[in-house]
Amino acid sequence: MASITEYYAGKSVLITGATGFMGKVLVEKLLWSCPDVKALYILVRPKAGQTMEQRVSHMMKCKLFDRVREANPDFHKKIIPISSELTQPGLSISPEDVEKLSACINIVFHCAATIRFDEPLKHALQLNVIATQELLSLAQRMHHLEAFIHISTAYANCNRKHIDEVIYPPPVEPKKLIESLEWMDDGIVQDITPRLIGDRPNTYTYTKALAEYVVQQEQDKLNIGIIRPSIVGASWQEPFPGWIDNFNGPSGVFIAAGKGILQKNKRIWRKTPKTTLVYNCTSGGINPFHWGEIEHHVISSFKRNPLEQAFRRPNANITSNYLINQYWILVSHKFPALIYDLFLRLCGQKPQMMRIFNRLHKAIGLLEYFSSQDWEWNSDNISMLMSQLTPEDRTMFNFDVRQLNWPEYIENYCIGTKKYVLNEDMSDIPAARQHLRKLRNIRYTFNTLLVVFIWRVFIARSQMARNIWYFVVNLCFKFLSYFRASSTLTN
Numbered sequence: 001m002a003s004i005t006e007y008y009a010g011k012s013v014l015i016t017g018a019t020g021f022m023g024k025v026l027v028e029k030l031l032w033s034c035p036d037v038k039a040l041y042i043l044v045r046p047k048a049g050q051t052m053e054q055r056v057s058h059m060m061k062c063k064l065f066d067r068v069r070e071a072n073p074d075f076h077k078k079i080i081p082i083s084s085e086l087t088q089p090g091l092s093i094s095p096e097d098v099e100k101l102s103a104c105i106n107i108v109f110h111c112a113a114t115i116r117f118d119e120p121l122k123h124a125l126q127l128n129v130i131a132t133q134e135l136l137s138l139a140q141r142m143h144h145l146e147a148f149i150h151i152s153t154a155y156a157n158c159n160r161k162h163i164d165e166v167i168y169p170p171p172v173e174p175k176k177l178i179e180s181l182e183w184m185d186d187g188i189v190q191d192i193t194p195r196l197i198g199d200r201p202n203t204y205t206y207t208k209a210l211a212e213y214v215v216q217q218e219q220d221k222l223n224i225g226i227i228r229p230s231i232v233g234a235s236w237q238e239p240f241p242g243w244i245d246n247f248n249g250p251s252g253v254f255i256a257a258g259k260g261i262l263q264k265n266k267r268i269w270r271k272t273p274k275t276t277l278v279y280n281c282t283s284g285g286i287n288p289f290h291w292g293e294i295e296h297h298v299i300s301s302f303k304r305n306p307l308e309q310a311f312r313r314p315n316a317n318i319t320s321n322y323l324i325n326q327y328w329i330l331v332s333h334k335f336p337a338l339i340y341d342l343f344l345r346l347c348g349q350k351p352q353m354m355r356i357f358n359r360l361h362k363a364i365g366l367l368e369y370f371s372s373q374d375w376e377w378n379s380d381n382i383s384m385l386m387s388q389l390t391p392e393d394r395t396m397f398n399f400d401v402r403q404l405n406w407p408e409y410i411e412n413y414c415i416g417t418k419k420y421v422l423n424e425d426m427s428d429i430p431a432a433r434q435h436l437r438k439l440r441n442i443r444y445t446f447n448t449l450l451v452v453f454i455w456r457v458f459i460a461r462s463q464m465a466r467n468i469w470y471f472v473v474n475l476c477f478k479f480l481s482y483f484r485a486s487s488t489l490t491n
């Protein structure tokens with residue numbers, strides 16, 4: 001049997017979403033571990049004032065590609081960008097490019113998607129479902145296609161508690177939904193979205209479930225693999241530990257905790273042979289790690305490697321009680337944010353803390369569905385795949401999460417958010433630690449002053465408080481006199 005590296009030798013691969021988080025990692029891994037791959041065709045759109053070419057050249061300068069660049073400075077020659085806007089008919093690929101792709105592509109990886117949890121249904125449907133249909137049509141025109149790999153999510157069927165590696169019946173026939181949404185204006189679609197998505201939390205998981213069904217419909221014509229990752233965080237080992245470039249999933253919450261703007265949070269739990277092969281890529285069943293443990297390691301990691309200019313010391317205590325949670329949001333988030341914004345105003349600066357907290361609460365609210373429940377994923381196909389690999393491939397393409405050391409991983413993850421998301425320098429750590437010590441001293445001083453103030457108010461107003469105070473002071477004096485007397489006797 002050929003090794004994976006041998007399999008890819010001389011092959012042409014088409015990748016959608018190559019400019020995204022997972023797509024970039026895939027491109028890097030193929031270039032590194034399959035150096036004889038013939039070409040990687042990537043579908044890219046112009047964006048944010050940058051042309052397709054500028055975006056690709058910028059992407060290839062990313063630190064992620066350091067080892068590939070070192071091994072082969074001409075690696076960019078293997079990356080062939082194809083202009084494409086996935087929401088347009090025919091993916092807006094030019095006829096010449098369609099011809100080119102039809103003639104040469106051997107493997108397709110479909111990574112592109114909108115992963116926003118608040119995406120309007122029409123747009124999520126357009127990108128996650130209709131674009132997938134369009135890509136499948138294109139794939140059928142490819143004369144040498146060997147596999148179509150669709151990246152889904154382990155949460156596509158999050159309305160179920162036990163999830164097997166099968167395609168479940170879709171919540172609605174995608175074709176019918178597409179037809180009916182076509183004539184509706186955005187307002188109506190927004191109104192009926194909660195009814196349509198039913199027991200799923202957002203349009204993302206809903207449209208990803210529809211996309212799986214759409215892909216499955218082509219199983220007689222194509223060799224299909226559906227990959228369902230759960231939560232993808234920073235890189236584990238390759239190309240180096242801790243690479244991450246976005247705030248998605250738990251990353252934004254980790255950063256918020258590190259910056260000290262997440263003091264209390266709602267209870268979060270552990271997440272714990274066919275023509276179409278589905279792979280549930282999850283770790284909960286084989287190497288579980290609880291959200292509570294993650295919290296502990298994130299906080300201690302950020303205490304060792306603090307983020308710059310933290311608002312407060314890293315913290316994120318977990319509570320399941322709604323009222324306590326609301327209390328802490330008020331006392332620990334809104335009140336300090338108001339004071340800080342007032343301070344900024346007085347200094348002639350723009351207030352920003354309240355805006356940051358509001359955004360954070362919105363994000364936490366959207367993530368809560370996933371962090372507060374448990375799912376059980378069957379991962380037999382993943383185990384089967386692992387058992388079929390040669391020992392060399394198992395090392396080169398290691399996805400055995402049993403070997404993952406969570407505390408070490410979380411440490412690298414937190415450092416990764418500092419270095420690659422916030423672009424902070426590791427040499428600033430002593431100054432950041434000094435800043436944390438200053439924050440701790442401010443907190444101690446503030447708490448002491450607060451206690452003294454409250455006590456003074458009590459003493460002024462209550463006879464009982466005065467009596468207690470005199471009793472305690474008296475006790476202290478007696479203790480001191482006893483201590484003095486006994487030390488004089490010993491001498």
Ligand SMILES: CCCCCCCCCCCCCCCCCC(=O)SCCNC(=O)CCNC(=O)[C@H](O)C(C)(C)COP(=O)(O)OP(=O)(O)OC[C@H]1O[C@@H](n2cnc3c(N)ncnc32)[C@H](O)[C@@H]1OP(=O)(O)O
Nearest residue numbers: 116117153247248249250252253257295298316363370371
């Ligand atoms: C210590 C605690 C330990 C416990 C932790 C527990 C955490 C629980 C987490 C559970 C995670 C579960 C995830 C489930 C994943 C499903 C997996 C998938 O399939 S798919 C993957 C899952 N998909 C997702 O995760 C997507 C979830 N995200 C969303 O849906 C949206 O971002 C949003 C609705 C949350 C905010 O929308 P909106 O308000 O419109 O804001 P925009 O997005 O437009 O960003 C505007 C700007 O702000 C920037 N920025 C963003 N966040 C932060 C931050 N935290 N801070 C600072 N900045 C942040 C952002 O870069 C941007 O900057 P720029 O480009 O302008 O310069």
Ligand SMILES: NC(=O)C1=CN([C@@H]2O[C@H](COP(=O)(O)OP(=O)(O)OC[C@H]3O[C@@H](n4cnc5c(N)ncnc54)[C@H](OP(=O)(O)O)[C@@H]3O)[C@@H](O)[C@H]2O)C=CC1
Nearest residue numbers: 017018019020021022085086087111112113153229230232
């Ligand atoms: N990240 C995670 O935790 C998980 C991700 N997944 C799945 O993995 C896949 C990749 O996710 P991830 O890399 O995190 O997502 P990103 O948001 O980082 O990347 C999305 C990619 O899709 C492209 N894209 C979006 N809209 C269009 C469009 N209209 N036309 C052309 N390209 C477009 C983006 O291009 P551009 O740069 O131009 O915007 C980008 O390359 C998705 O299918 C997602 O469902 C599954 C489970 C977990």
